[in-house]
Amino acid sequence: MSEKLHATLKVSRGAEGDAPRFDSFDVPFEDGASVLDALVWVRTNQDASLAFRYSCFNANACKECMVRVDGKTEYACTARLKTGIVKVEPLAKKRLVRDLVTDIVPPKERLRGEG
Amino acid sequence: MIRVSTDVFIIGAGGAGMYAAVAAARAGARVLLADKSLISRGGATIMAQMTVAAAVGHEEPDHWTHHLADTIEAGNGLCNEHLSAILCEEGPIRIMEMDEWKVGWARENGRMTQVHAPGHGLKRCVYVDYLNTGPAVARTLRGEVAQGAGITRVSGLAVMEILVRDGEAAGAVAIDVESGETILIEAGAIVLAAGGLTRLYKRNSASVNMAGEAYAMALRAGAELIDMEFVQFFPIGHLAPRLVGMDPIMWDPFRYKVGGRLLNGNFEEFIHDYGASDGGTYTARRDVASYAITREVEAGRGSPHGGVWLSFEHIPDDVMMDKFGPMIDRLAKNGIDLSKSAIEVSPIAHYHMGGVRVDDEMRTRVPGLFAAGEAVGGANGATRLSGNAITEAFVFGERAGRFAATHATHAKGGRSQVALDEASAVAALAAPRGQIKPGAKLDGGAAALMKELQALMWDKVGLFRTGEALEQALARIREMQRDDMSRMAIPDDAPFNQALLDWYELRAGLLCAEAVTLSAINRTESRGAHQRDDIPDASPEFERNQTIVLQNGELVAGWVDVPRISYTLEDKVAAAV
Numbered sequence: 207m208s209e210k211l212h213a214t215l216k217v218s219r220g221a222e223g224d225a226p227r228f229d230s231f232d233v234p235f236e237d238g239a240s241v242l243d244a245l246v247w248v249r250t251n252q253d254a255s256l257a258f259r260y261s262c263f264n265a266n267a268c269k270e271c272m273v274r275v276d277g278k279t280e281y282a283c284t285a286r287l288k289t290g291i292v293k294v295e296p297l298a299k300k301r302l303v304r305d306l307v308t309d310i311v312p313p314k315e316r317l318r319g320e321g
Numbered sequence: 322m323i324r325v326s327t328d329v330f331i332i333g334a335g336g337a338g339m340y341a342a343v344a345a346a347r348a349g350a351r352v353l354l355a356d357k358s359l360i361s362r363g364g365a366t367i368m369a370q371m372t373v374a375a376a377v378g379h380e381e382p383d384h385w386t387h388h389l390a391d392t393i394e395a396g397n398g399l400c401n402e403h404l405s406a407i408l409c410e411e412g413p414i415r416i417m418e419m420d421e422w423k424v425g426w427a428r429e430n431g432r433m434t435q436v437h438a439p440g441h442g443l444k445r446c447v448y449v450d451y452l453n454t455g456p457a458v459a460r461t462l463r464g465e466v467a468q469g470a471g472i473t474r475v476s477g478l479a480v481m482e483i484l485v486r487d488g489e490a491a492g493a494v495a496i497d498v499e500s501g502e503t504i505l506i507e508a509g510a511i512v513l514a515a516g517g518l519t520r521l522y523k524r525n526s527a528s529v530n531m532a533g534e535a536y537a538m539a540l541r542a543g544a545e546l547i548d549m550e551f552v553q554f555f556p557i558g559h560l561a562p563r564l565v566g567m568d569p570i571m572w573d574p575f576r577y578k579v580g581g582r583l584l585n586g587n588f589e590e591f592i593h594d595y596g597a598s599d600g601g602t603y604t605a606r607r608d609v610a611s612y613a614i615t616r617e618v619e620a621g622r623g624s625p626h627g628g629v630w631l632s633f634e635h636i637p638d639d640v641m642m643d644k645f646g647p648m649i650d651r652l653a654k655n656g657i658d659l660s661k662s663a664i665e666v667s668p669i670a671h672y673h674m675g676g677v678r679v680d681d682e683m684r685t686r687v688p689g690l691f692a693a694g695e696a697v698g699g700a701n702g703a704t705r706l707s708g709n710a711i712t713e714a715f716v717f718g719e720r721a722g723r724f725a726a727t728h729a730t731h732a733k734g735g736r737s738q739v740a741l742d743e744a745s746a747v748a749a750l751a752a753p754r755g756q757i758k759p760g761a762k763l764d765g766g767a768a769a770l771m772k773e774l775q776a777l778m779w780d781k782v783g784l785f786r787t788g789e790a791l792e793q794a795l796a797r798i799r800e801m802q803r804d805d806m807s808r809m810a811i812p813d814d815a816p817f818n819q820a821l822l823d824w825y826e827l828r829a830g831l832l833c834a835e836a837v838t839l840s841a842i843n844r845t846e847s848r849g850a851h852q853r854d855d856i857p858d859a860s861p862e863f864e865r866n867q868t869i870v871l872q873n874g875e876l877v878a879g880w881v882d883v884p885r886i887s888y889t890l891e892d893k894v895a896a897a898v
Contacts, residue, residue: 221816238563238655246768249819254766257817261363262528266566267370267456268362284566303499304817314467315360315476317323317497317504 211235213287215244217256218295221304228293229253235289240264241275242282245294245306257305258282272297273306322743323497323504327353327473328729329722330493330508332480333535335364336711337694338514339462340415340718341725345512346469350726353506354466355478357498357515357822361463363530364516365672365695366714369455370568372438372446374708375412380435380444385409386890387442392709395440395606396702397849398864399548402886403681404700408709408716415715416447424461425449436578438707440606446708452571452648458711478504480534481825482749483511483542483690484741490542490689494746501818505746509729510689512721513539513677517695518833519552522670523779526558526570532771532826533833535696539677540832540871544685547698547866547881549833550840551674551850553705554784556610557583558669560628564655569669571648572631573707579644583610584630584663585622591629608704608850611668615784618667628667633659668784672710674701674850675840678868683721689728693721699866699884703849767823770805774798774827774834782838787855788845795838802831836869836876843867843878 215231231252233244242260249256261268264283271282274295282294300308329345331338334356342354356363376383389409393400420426420433427434427450438446449457466472477498484492492507518533519525536546557576559569575581585591595613597605605613614629624630633641638660642649645659657664676698683691694714701709781794806828811821844867846860847853868879 236563238565240565249766250768250772254768254820254823255812255818257819259358261358261530262368264565265368265370265568267367267568268358268528270359270362281566286565304815307499307817309499311359311476311499315474317325317475317478 211289213244213289214291215248216291216293217245217248217306219305222302233287235287239287240283241273241280241285241287241292241294242271244287244292245282257303257307259307259310270310272310274298322746323502324507325353325504326507327351328509329353329512329725330506330510331355331512331514331722332493332538333364333513333515333694333696334360334466334474335514335516335694336366336369336458336462336714337696337718337721338364338512339459339466340715341512341514341693341722342472343462343465343469344719344722345726346471348723348726348730350471350509350730352469352472352722353475353508354472355475355480355495357477357479357530358528359476360466360474361459363528365528365531366711367455367459368526368528368568369458369711370452370571371454371574372436372448372708373416373454373711374438374441374446374706375416375712376409376445377413377416377433377435377447379433383443383445384894385413386893388412388445390890391441392701392706395704395706397704397859398702399551399849399866399883400702401699401866401884403884404679404697405702406886407681407720408700408713411716411719412712415712415719419458419461419715422461422465424457436574438577439610440706441708448574450646452568452574454711479822479825480515480538483538484745484749485542485687486741488688490687492741494749496750496822498822499816501816503746503750505741505743507741510691510725512683512691512693512725513696514693514718514721515696517673517676518830518837519670519673521775521778521830521834521837522552522783523775524558524667525670526555526568527670530826532830534826534829535692536676536836537829537832539685539690539692539696540836540869540876542690543687543871544690544692545678546675546836546869547678548675548702548840549698549836549869550844550867551703552670552837553607553672553674553850554611554668555671556607556614556668557631557666558671559664560624560667561626561665562656564657567651567655570671572664572666575633575644576631579633579636579640582632582635583614583666584632585617586624586629587622588630591617591622606704607707611784612852614666614668624665626665626667628665630663631666632663634661634663672705674698674703674705675837682724683717684724691721691725691728693718703851766811766820767809767827770801770809771823771827771830774801774830778834778837782834782841785852785854786841787853788842789855791838791842795835795842798831798835798838802835806831832876839876839878840867840869
């Protein structure tokens with residue numbers, strides 16, 4: 207019986223103002239997989255509420271999936287997953303929305319209601 | 322509840338939506354341009370790293386009617402020829418406008434470089450070099466939108482429902498993704514530019530937000546869809562080794578720029594065994610290539626991961642460096658050295674020929690509701706000619722914006738809004754919130770069911786279909802709609818409520834999956850991208866377009882005659898000379 211390789215994602219959770227916490231998820235590891243692959247796997251198989259941004263899928267075209275991987279700012283779609291523990295956090299210098307989502311919307315693209 | 326009002330409300334900010342915004346503003350309308358993702362980042366345009374077809378005639382003499390003839394031939398008898406003619410005639414105008422806006426079409430000696438893409442009679446397809454076409458197009462239009470007077474941009478607005486009053490599209494209800502707030506939009510005209518449905522397939526080249534939401538909104542608003550059975554599979558999507566940071570359909574331009582060879586698992590060329598010639602030109606039509614690859618795999622002659630080999634090993638290094646340039650390094654980061662080994666490719670869901678049924682001014686049958694881009698059905702018939710998708714985004718986007726502006730500011734006598742009540746907006750969003758189970762564990766959410774739907778569509782409503790498999794798919798899709806959806810636990814309002822957004826997306830996806838499957842069952846023949854193993858031949862009685870509408874909550878199909886042009890192409894060429 208072969209032991210399948212896996213990675214452990216330690217993901218920063220919570221909305222702006224919540225007490226910071228990390229949730230750990232064991233995810234299958236495949237050669238060449240990206241951190242984005244692992245996040246999508248978690249949302250599909252472990253926790254449907256995990257919030258992170260991405261639009262194109264692993265093509266590095268939309269540039270929406272930037273997070274911190276082990277403290278380093280990277281696109282989740284080009285950051286390679288490794289076996290062992292991988293810490294994933296939201297961008298440090300942007301306002302946190304929830305989980306890995308930060309406020310990266312340009313100011314001129316915000317909704318201005320008429321009340 | 323936040324209320325906003327505008328003349329023209331555009332849903333989706335890819336190529337078509339952004340072009341529509343520019344055109345509507347040019348026509349004097351106030352425009353609200355919204356995207357579920359960030360403006361210009363989502364949708365198909367950003368992923369379109371390929372070529373754009375237009376008869377600009379820079380590389381060799383061309384005329385738009387030649388482009389039209391190729392488009393109609395690829396369409397296998399089902400093109401709405403009025404729409405195809407508009408696409409081909411106005412394509413060069415839009416390409417030159419994009420050129421003025423400095424998109425950066427590749428040039429040599431001052432003339433735009435055009436390549437010979439599959440299915441075209443000559444060198445007709447422009448591009449921005451090094452797989453940069455889509456991003457360059459998105460960036461250029463984003464700049465024009467930002468400069469356009471009267472255009473308000475909103476990122477992170479997920480539109481859920483078109484609101485229809487007195488038979489006319491009067492507004493929409495949306496969720497502000499970041500705050501979770503409900504937004505009520507009052508509009509004089511609405512343009513659906515939210516793309517196609519290829520994300521419903523396991524192997525796809527789609528952005529994540531292409532699960533058929535434009536089609537589902539159109540159906541629920543009372544509009545007709547057409548040709549929904551025709552899903553285009555791109556023959557040589559990347560399969561292995563694992564490739565990240567690049568588009569899975571990137572190989573095609575290189576295949577015909579430098580001549581990549583398709584080889585089966587025994588390293589033999591095979592395209593010629595399926596009635597196509599590939600020798601030297603590498604421009605076999607896409608449906609033929611998909612067919613040949615799938616049959617080779619079925620016959621046990623596939624590559625290790627279930628595709629075929631694409632080899633550039635015979636191309637000299639200097640040619641590779643000249644044509645691939647910086648791509649060589651990006652491939653090296655993925656552990657790929659094309660001079661030493663072939664890569665594996667497989668068909669992949671790429672584009673939807675079907676879509677919202679519109680007239681020549683991009684109007685649906687619901688007054689005030691327009692469609693643009695891939696959301697539109699009909700121009701490409703049963704198979705889309707390569708390079709027509711971005712052209713279509715430009716041409717149909719421009720028209721939809723222009724005619725929507727006219728509708729909102731003139732035809733309706735300046736009326737740009739009706740008083741929409743908040744109760745109707747709340748009612749339009751009501752479905753899943755009634756099922757919220759506080760504290761429920763969130764496994765088995767909409768994302769998991771979407772994955773099952775993707776596998777189901779791939780296996781049973783994919784490249785090669787049978788009546789039996791289609792019926793099985795339809796039964797499971799309806800069961801998901803009836804049972805699984807209502808059992809799902811959804812958390813209450815929260816900032817960036819992904820589980821809730823996924824639920825709405827899945828609801829749209831299931832309705833589209835049902836429409837595709839039902840249409841495929843009804844078309845008891847094989848034609849273009851719709852291939853039935855149980856009925857392998859085309860039948861003249863099916864040289865008609867199939868429509869789908871939603872009546873009392875049920876999808877109802879019908880048949881209409883194919884719109885044909887009344888002039889001959891030779892007359893058009895003669896008139897132009």
